[in-house]
Amino acid sequence: MTVTVTLTKQPELYLEADQITPDVFAGKTLDEIGAIFISEGKVKYPLSEFATIEGAAGETAADTKIVLKGDWTKVKRIGQQMTAGEIVIESDADMYIGGWMKGGKLTVNGNVDSFCGIAMAGGELVVNGNAQNHVGSAYRGDWRGMTGGTLRVKGNVGNDIGTFMRGGTIIVEGDAFIHVLTHGEGGTIIVKGNIEGRVGGQAVKGDVYVNGKIDFMMPGFAYVDDVECEVDGETAVYAHYIGDLGERHSVVKGETVFSNLYLKK
């Protein structure tokens, strides 16, 4: 079952749309969905104030698909904490898209601002354009970052990618700026383009694959050997580094656990 929400009026400030999730929409009539609140600053409005709503929601989140049409560039927090179902955003969107997502699929056919997929725990988030900073990062201050799910950005990303990551996968098909897997404690980050630097700083676990160049390597990473890896469906030879050697590292079954950095040869 699909609900199509078309944004017909642009807000003066930015809108916070953490109620736009299949979990909230499921089991509701179109009128009830229209009455769901959306905040502009400290003022709450019904969603119908800014959008027209068509179609029908499913009984559960899992069989509810939400298609967002119109220009959602000034809307934050779409799909926040969603657990199932699907959202497709047919434009750019603002910050915190798919934050704390636990399941389901969220596709953005445009660019997103910062904090997309932060502290994500499950599901699939696909951004078909570029993303800004803090992609799949931890909430600021928190030491518990992304724990699961897959986050794919087809374009470029900014800085602080996968900070404090513990699990899941982030795939960046373009370039990244700085701070990738900083404080990493698990998970996998694949960057198919280039990174300026600061990859794996203070990481104690977790893997980074880089197909392009890293302009400035962290001094805490040391070359170990060359290995053949399959990365996002393609096999190639990578130079294998371990780090961050300046950090504590746990020992599991007699083997010291490191963060691994694989640089395509």
Added chain:
Amino acid sequence: MTEYIIKNGSVIDPTQGINAQKMDICIKDGKIVDSVSGNAKVIDAAGKTVMAGGVDIHSHVAGPKVDSGRLFRPEDKLFRSPMRKSNLRMEMGFSVPSVAKTGYDYARMGFSYVVEAAMPPLEASHVHEEIRDTPIIDESAMPVMANNWFLLEYFKNHEIENAGAYASWILNATRGFALKCVNPGGTEAWGWGLNCVTINDPVPYFDITPAEIVKGLIETNEYLQLPHSVHVHANNLGNPGNYTTTLDTLKLVEGYAPKSAFGRDQVMHHTHLQFHCYGGDSFKSSSFESKSKEVMDYVNKTKNLTIDTGNVTLDETTTMTADGPFEYHLTHLNHLKWTNVDVELETAAGVVPFVYDPKTYIAGAQWAIGLELALFAQDKERCFITTDHPNAGPFWRYPRVYKWLLSAKARNDVIENELKYGDKVVDTTYIGELSDKEISLYELAQMTRSGVAKALGVSHMYGSLKTGMAANVAIYDIDPENLPSDPEQYEKAFTNSFAFFKDGVLAVENNEVVNYRMPKKTVWVNSIVPENKQVERDIRDKFLKAYTVDLENYAVFDEHVHNPYAIKVDITQ
């Protein structure tokens, strides 16, 4: 002014020996009176418990380290900052709540007076600014004194009159309430990268021991005849095997008698004792054990001691203490973020987040030890319930601690269902031995009202429903004649009082905060001592040579102190 009559409640007031007696409480002009006119507003408290407003002897609710905790833990507010209710200020945070939430939550629990546990003298103005912004509750703050260069030098030379003159000056300059002692000598040693883990470890440069510092503080406190005794957080906090240090510290009270006109019987209050009752030599269940019984045996037979518990509530929280070396030690145990600050000649502080995870053995054991202290205490007028907020848990969890003490069933339920290593906890602590022990509501009132007020020397102001007292009255949805079979009811009732009067004004009505704009007081001790030229010169000298601030800019300005209420203690008379 409005008159009220609280009708038909079951009144519990240990200061008058009233135990669940059906009687009316009358309020007029902010005071408890014998009778009111027919125009008085009636509050029907039938089937409910009526107690004096609660008193908290030890809680970190205002000042620079609380703010550090707030600033460096934005995640503490994540998803915990609901839009504000129309009549209240916004409430935020979990373990380090915003000032508004702090005031409201204490009012919801029916507390009227809270003592901020550690005020760095140099930062006193910040403490008072936050006190001003915390609604409803009356507050005091205790300046931290056990690592102060002036006092270390006076104690070294056994100059108690000079120490007294200086301590008196600090109380007046900071609008402080009592002398706080945190890791005596150890925090100063931390400035040298060291610590003091027994009462005989020498402090670098000053060549004095923690034992000499604590005894010096007791003597200074009694010389000044202060309302409260010295308030001690002993050396070696949180380390396995530390109970011997604790016993050594407690034994320093032997031979001392209180000298105060404010009714207290103790010469030392030992705070958050839970952190100080550990046996063994590691945190593993094969070694770690509770020594609460050994410590409480001593406390029970030593009449000039009071304690508070420091109960672990099994939450994610934020530790913050002037025990700088301890926080450094802690960040190396849990690898979480850490802040640390040195406060010039006076003290230091550190902040580290901490998760008391019921899936770990050690959190379960700490949880058990805190409860054991309260259950072992024979004289409930000398043992008070705290969580050392926020170190062992947030203060708004007190009702959960009450539940665990009032109901053996609730306690055993945690051991069986919430703790992953409940069996090991039972094996290594005394909690199993106490499995059917419960406290009564009367004892709870002693541990949260009458006893606390007496130990603080403020029983003329708080903790009692006697005629003439300020009308701080809490009404809870608990019927002492028909106690709830479901222990959750205790937690619910004490978390959200049915009604709470602060100085005769309804702050909470029908379980909702309805007013937070009533005047609140900052209670401080105005200590007056004979003129002491030497100390005056020493102060000028140290400010010239060592402080980063000028002496004239050091003392808090009057406008910093919100609605001050001075308790005057003049030893020159």
